[in-house]
Amino acid sequence: MTYEMKFEALSSSTRRAVFERLRAGGRSVGALAEGLPVSRPAVSQHLKVLKDAGLVSERRDGVRRIYSIDRQGVSDMRDYFDRFWDDALDSYKRSLEGSDG
Amino acid sequence: MTYEMKFEALSSSTRRAVFERLRAGGRSVGALAEGLPVSRPAVSQHLKVLKDAGLVSERRDGVRRIYSIDRQGVSDMRDYFDRFWDDALDSYKRSLEGSDG
DNA sequence: GCTATTCGTAAGACATGACTTACGAAATGA
DNA sequence: TCATTTCGTAAGTCATGTCTTACGAATAGC
Numbered sequence: 535m536t537y538e539m540k541f542e543a544l545s546s547s548t549r550r551a552v553f554e555r556l557r558a559g560g561r562s563v564g565a566l567a568e569g570l571p572v573s574r575p576a577v578s579q580h581l582k583v584l585k586d587a588g589l590v591s592e593r594r595d596g597v598r599r600i601y602s603i604d605r606q607g608v609s610d611m612r613d614y615f616d617r618f619w620d621d622a623l624d625s626y627k628r629s630l631e632g633s634d635g
Numbered sequence: 636m637t638y639e640m641k642f643e644a645l646s647s648s649t650r651r652a653v654f655e656r657l658r659a660g661g662r663s664v665g666a667l668a669e670g671l672p673v674s675r676p677a678v679s680q681h682l683k684v685l686k687d688a689g690l691v692s693e694r695r696d697g698v699r700r701i702y703s704i705d706r707q708g709v710s711d712m713r714d715y716f717d718r719f720w721d722d723a724l725d726s727y728k729r730s731l732e733g734s735d736g
Numbered sequence: 737g738c739t740a741t742t743c744g745t746a747a748g749a750c751a752t753g754a755c756t757t758a759c760g761a762a763a764t765g766a
Numbered sequence: 767t768c769a770t771t772t773c774g775t776a777a778g779t780c781a782t783g784t785c786t787t788a789c790g791a792a793t794a795g796c
Binding site: 663665676680697699 | 770771772
């Protein structure tokens with residue numbers, strides 16, 4: 535559930551494709567695998583990584599498992615880049631003060 | 636300069652460490668390599684990936700090259716997760732409407 | 737109980753990428 | 767010009783991760 539885990543989870547292009555497919559709403563593993571150039575077990579393995587990272591959540595529906603985006607995880611990433619941007623701007627401003635003030 | 640390139644660039648933990656070290660301000664390649672458990676050429680290779688992805692920029696200073704955070708690139712990532720979060724919320728709301736009304 | 741469906745996990749093959757050393761290029765200063 | 771410093775690139779090694787097939791578990795319906 536750390537940032538490191540989220541970055542690692544989003545490091546594979548196939549995993550990002552799975553993640554993007556969930557953008558439009560929850561889907562079963564089989565439905566996710568259709569349209570992707572990898573096998574269903576591969577998708578299942580990717581979903582585990584995404585789930586452990588806190589980027590997707592799982593819900594049971596009979597024999598199916600419906601995976602959905604975990605908005606909290608997405609929000610965490612958004613916050614990370616928010617703060618990163620702020621810090622980068624601050625350090626830039628300080629570098630200007632230091633060079634001519 | 637695409638999102639794909641930015642995600643790929645941030646997929647390596649060493650590269651994220653380099654990226655994080657630039658958060659506090661611009662640094663030379665040698666200065667970045669100090670304190671990291673990899674060689675200077677390794678850092679140089681990582682910086683090339685980060686630069687090609689639009690996440691860092693380069694400035695010459697005599698024989699040195701000062702790398703800094705490219706705030707536009709960080710802003711792009713922030714926007715990506717902003718929109719992703721909005722889309723996920725919308726699709727969630729739609730799923731509620733479809734299920735009970 | 738039996739079958740069909742959906743899925744997760746194990747084991748192993750294979751490609752990808754991250755690292756090292758060696759080397760050459762460019763800028764600085766004497 | 768020569769030496770020093772700083773850096774990027776090339777070549778090759780090695781670890782990591784991504785994929786496949788095979789298999790077993792869980793649920794639902796008959």
